[in-house]
Amino acid sequence: MRNASGMPGGLVIAAPASGSGKTTLTLGLLAAYRAQGLDVRAFKNGPDYIDPAFHAAASGRPSFNLDSWAMDARHMAGLVSTARDAELIIAEGSMGLFDGVASSGACSNGASADMAAMMGWPVVLVLDVSGQAQSAAAVAKGFATFRPDVRLAGVILNRVASPRHEALARVGMEQAGIEVLGSLPRQTDVTLPERHLGLVQAGEHEHLQAILSALAAFIGSHVRLERLRQLASGEVSCGPLPFIAPPGQRIALAQDRAFSFMYPHLLEQWRQAGAEILPFSPLADEAPAPSADLCWLPGGYPELHAGVLANAGHFQQGLRHFARTRPVHGECGGYMVMGETLTDADGVTHRMAGLLGLQTSFAKRRMHLGYRLATLSGPMAGREAGQRLRGHEFHYATITAQPDEPLAYVVDANGAAVPETGSRRENATGTFFHFIADAT
Missing domain, CATH: 3.40.50.880 (Class I glutamine amidotransferase (GATase) domain)
Known part of the structure; x- marks a missing residue:
């Protein structure tokens, strides 16, 4: 669905903390939608310079960073406008949804929630439910109500141990009035190795496309892809890409x-x-x-x-x-x-x-x-x-x-x-x- 400015709808993939499965889900979604023939574009919240290369490999399109501490609203909107011809935008958050620095920069404090609010993109919360069941709903409810200007589209349960575990977690979400958009069982056969600054670089993976294909199949089997597309929306208006003077010709x-x-x-x-x-x-x-x-x-x-x-x-x-x-x-x-x-x-x-x-x-x-x-x-x-x-x-x-x-x-x-x-x-x-x- 496009907004009044003709921009495609978007979603923010976020979590309560790092290590919850944001990148795995993001790459799987990008690869799965691409396999369906969709023109899907990716963005990355914050200053991460490794994840965008993986996004580009999964989507077949460039992925840009959006950073509310380093960039003003015009700069961010201009970068998002490069995706005006796409059919769907997937933006990967950083750290926990509301985590940023203590003081504001060019526009805000760099939190993924600020990006979501500025662009009007609903949040899909990835919840690592290992070690809990109904209690995960309390976490999700807190994230849904913490900021009125950030809209929670629903949750994806991650690292689910068994069908019984999933059923218990779903009961809690139903009681909290939160939609479950997918449930990912524990799996270790599709992983991306890490190094001290994050993931090992995309260019170093000899079999990256095979890994992405496996992720697409995994996510496609456990996530409601069509429902996610229905929930995608946004309020950002089209604008020109702001000029940044190059250091040389x-x-x-x-x-x-x-x-x-x-x-x-x-x-x-x-x-x-x-x-x-x-x-x-x-x-x-x-x-x-x-x-x-x-x-x-x-x-x-x-x-x-x-x-x-x-x-x-x-x-x-x-x-x-x-x-x-x-x-x-x-x-x-x-x-x-x-x-x-x-x-x-x-x-x-x-x-x-x-x-x-x-x-x-x-x-x-x-x-x-x-x-x-x-x-x-x-x-x-x-x-x-x-x-x-x-x-x-x-x-x-x-x-x-x-x-x-x-x-x-x-x-x-x-x-x-x-x-x-x-x-x-x-x-x-x-x-x-x-x-x-x-x-x-």
Whole structure:
């Protein structure tokens, strides 16, 4: 069903907490609807850069992040408008439905509930009912009434142990007046392996399409697909995709298993602004294209490939040559590779490109996680001193040396200064946060 603006209806797949089965259900729904011939589009709440690649593999269409802390309402609506020709929108939530940071950013605090309220998408709550039965209905009832502007379409019971277990849980939902849209039995034969930043990347799965086909069959057998389509709705109006100035006209972009954490919405908006993306693979010992006017090294898992990168002489030499005359910017993993050394989890130190003096180590892992608001102290690729950027940091590296000038004054979502200021030296800049949007 389309709204008055011609946009297709949508649903938010949410849960009370992480690990409840949101991603499994989302991928299964996308693959199942695609198998039916539907044009289904996916979105991901929050700054996750791994799940959208799985969404794209399951739906056959790009998936973009929606982030109410980093983006304003116009930006989010513009991204959703890219799905105006679709037949159904499935948006995967993050963490628990109402979980966000303590203070608001560009629009709100980043919670999946804010996305649901802004877009008018009903919520399908995935409930892990292992260890409970009728009591699950009390949880669902609380989620249904917690915020009047968030509408609960119904629940999908997950990790159901037996038909009797399912019957008891359904009794509770019926008493609470909550519709059960599906019931997923415990199963371990269709799983996606995880790594320390989330799922193992989509590009690393040799048999991903077979896994998605199995998920589609599993979800299709236990979820009321047609009823979900009937419940999908939305209030978002069509709008243009907001302009985000690309960092250059011709952008040499590192892309392989070591450099894959790039937000899809940025690439789309850079292309819409007229930029040309020139991919290259450092792991294949490729250097940035000489015709590019800027080089961008995204994050990823360089610590898993540090030995290969240290011996990629053509890549390192080409990157250093490029940086003599043109900007090079690295985010997180890309920033580490621009530094002097990277010490892996086994304590082995590898020589990196040396564009910056940064030295990092995974020998003593420590998680760094959270939104970042940065005010640039000097110019960065495509941005001037004084400009403010919104981003997100998520890594386990420890800084052992950061001798260069700080790139920015960086604070977290609560306004507290963080020591990961980024670095700048001549044409080289780097940050530990991943850029999401310009701050207004």
